Amino acid sequence: MTVFGLNGDDVRQSVAGVGPVGDADGAAERFARAAWSGIVEPGDSMAGFLVSAAGASAALTMLVEHWSVDRIVAVLGPDTGVDDLGSMLDRALARWRPRLDSRATLRHLRLAALCRTILVTPGDPGWPDRLGDLGPHEPLALWLRGRTDALRETSRSFAVVGARAATHYGEHVAGEAGSGLAGRGFVVVSGAAYGIDGMAHRAALAVDGTTVAFLAGGVDRPYPSGHASLIGRIIETGAIASEVPCGGAPSKWRFLQRNRLIAAVADATVVLEAGWRSGSLNTAGHAAALGRPLGAVPGPVTSPASAGCHRLIREFGAVCVTTVDEMAELVGEPIVMTESRAGERSSEETRVLDALSGRSPRSAADVASRSGLPVDTVQSVLGFLELEDRVAERSGGWVYLPRAK
Amino acid sequence: MTVFGLNGDDVRQSVAGVGPVGDADGAAERFARAAWSGIVEPGDSMAGFLVSAAGASAALTMLVEHWSVDRIVAVLGPDTGVDDLGSMLDRALARWRPRLDSRATLRHLRLAALCRTILVTPGDPGWPDRLGDLGPHEPLALWLRGRTDALRETSRSFAVVGARAATHYGEHVAGEAGSGLAGRGFVVVSGAAYGIDGMAHRAALAVDGTTVAFLAGGVDRPYPSGHASLIGRIIETGAIASEVPCGGAPSKWRFLQRNRLIAAVADATVVLEAGWRSGSLNTAGHAAALGRPLGAVPGPVTSPASAGCHRLIREFGAVCVTTVDEMAELVGEPIVMTESRAGERSSEETRVLDALSGRSPRSAADVASRSGLPVDTVQSVLGFLELEDRVAERSGGWVYLPRAK
Incomplete structure (x- = not known):
């Protein structure tokens, strides 16, 4: 043979x-x-x-x-x-x-x-099943450096992508996303580029999370070279992978195709900062085409670095996500309400409180006139508010009480 | 009688x-x-x-x-x-x-x-027809100071609302919205409050636009008092209106009800900055309940002042709007593409350009090998690119040319 x-x-x-x-x-x-x-x-x-x-x-x-x-x-x-x-x-x-x-x-x-790269092919235990959703566009093989299992662990993962020319704001949000998602046990998948990608990887590493980078060129030549040390750290605990053999140059075409891998392996994709025509929109397009949940983080409308995110929300049905909780909700994880809705008042309570003074006691009839409510309603509402220590009856009528600290 | x-x-x-x-x-x-x-x-x-x-x-x-x-x-x-x-x-x-x-x-x-207030009632020529959409919640009368016609002119208008505790960013966007919408002939409707409301009114006045403020209390007592001079200027060319008679105090209940008038008279409502529980969300809720288009301007996810806007986009179907053009699009005005899509390359052109050097001439066969394209395709693409002055044939092969400024 x-x-x-x-x-x-x-x-x-x-x-x-x-x-x-x-x-x-x-x-x-x-x-x-x-x-x-x-x-x-x-x-x-x-x-x-x-x-x-x-x-x-x-x-x-x-x-x-x-x-x-x-x-x-x-x-x-x-x-x-x-x-x-x-x-x-x-x-x-x-x-x-x-x-x-x-x-x-x-x-x-x-x-x-020579550089301890593993060849992973469809059907291997480490092959991410989700790549099969690419159909005939599924990569023929992946060249991987790092922990082989990291690739399989993308079965619970988030793609976190965005502009190279990120702002301080974008990097801050990428840091929150990378550490927050890794802290929830998601593998953080990105492209090792400057800006958002790099920050997402770094933040995942900082909380001992697993992170995987897909490269457009061969895995023997870390790209960009300024991220050689970061890519080295990713290899130690996570993995870098490419469908281009060692020695392959990262061309523009390969960047665009690399993006489909990032979108395909992840449960969901979030775009953190992206210009009007950013390559991240390409990744987002792949995610949408594959039916993967897609989120975009808004930013100041005065910032061109957020224009692509707003475009995704406006034109491409991306969900507006503002917190790690909301990102996790994209893949069906329950959202935790951080702010209680308790304490909302009925409209009658609001009107009665509006009509009371903190100093001058007022009769129920006076409050009824001031609030435009029937006297019996006012009396009943005053009763409830008294139980909550919001009002008190003095000689001459009712006053409201300052809210307890 | x-x-x-x-x-x-x-x-x-x-x-x-x-x-x-x-x-x-x-x-x-x-x-x-x-x-x-x-x-x-x-x-x-x-x-x-x-x-x-x-x-x-x-x-x-x-x-x-x-x-x-x-x-x-x-x-x-x-x-x-x-x-x-x-x-x-x-x-x-x-x-x-x-x-x-x-x-x-x-x-x-x-x-x-005494303060030259006009009583406007349903059926009067100045009565805004849209208030009828409130059904039994339509105000019984409006007390108006200013130019009576201004109220009728809200038949082409935008409600521009937002937080009192606006940030510098919010006020900047409110200024853009107020002047941009007024410049397009929309009456700018708001609530005369500090922050976003005030900025929207001011910006409309600055471009000689018409602006209308709905107050929660009587029109004889400008509220907030710090906006007495602004409200005076609104009265000169636009109008202020309230359904509460002169002498009426602005209570919390009345603020909430006042919001329904702002939402009802306007073609569409945009929320510019709003905290998680801002009163602007109440205005937005009225707009949505009336079936009026609703837009929200995103902001930094790190800014609590934008949390309400993001909530409107996430939970209440508000359209993410980032420019005055996009606001105008809410009411069906055509959007002007400010950035041309011309200049996008076909994937084959991208791959051929990737495979060329600016210095070392390469043969079509070499380019075919480097780009992974058939030689005849490469030859045809090189021909087109030559017409565009993007590549040139030298002795020994093809090079790409720097883009003309």
């Missing part, structure tokens, strides 16, 4: 450095998924379709052996559910062939092993 | 000081409404019902002559639509009788005439 022109032993040896290998078929599939992750750009739905229909290794063979479109279509059978499959495949093969290079795959695996 | 024990001449003379008198019946009705406005507290729906069913003067006679409940019920006929009419009337008569005093009505009219 050969994969990508390599024999079984070479394949096995190459993938042994990036996690448990399993049997020969398993090793071949893992090797092939590693290869695919270097051949396609993230989010390539034809690759997702072909790999899921034929298996990663068999699909790779079709590509390596220059199978004709007709032959591939014949193998896949008539019920693929893909419209215009032939021409879609034709275009896909054209975009995959320029990157068909087994040496690149071997290099990616070697780089990964 | 006597009203409240006074003969027709006395009645006519008393109401002559507060606006056009009309015929004897008209004078009697105006006098009776003036009397009712001093007998009942604002929002008394039984008074609204009885006056609208029997006429103000006849209803007053029933009260003055101590008609029995049975006799009143017999006169009203069987189809009043009021459940339990007998006991409702019984309670209503009990609450009206303590204030039954013709001397009080004469005093109210005299005070009003």
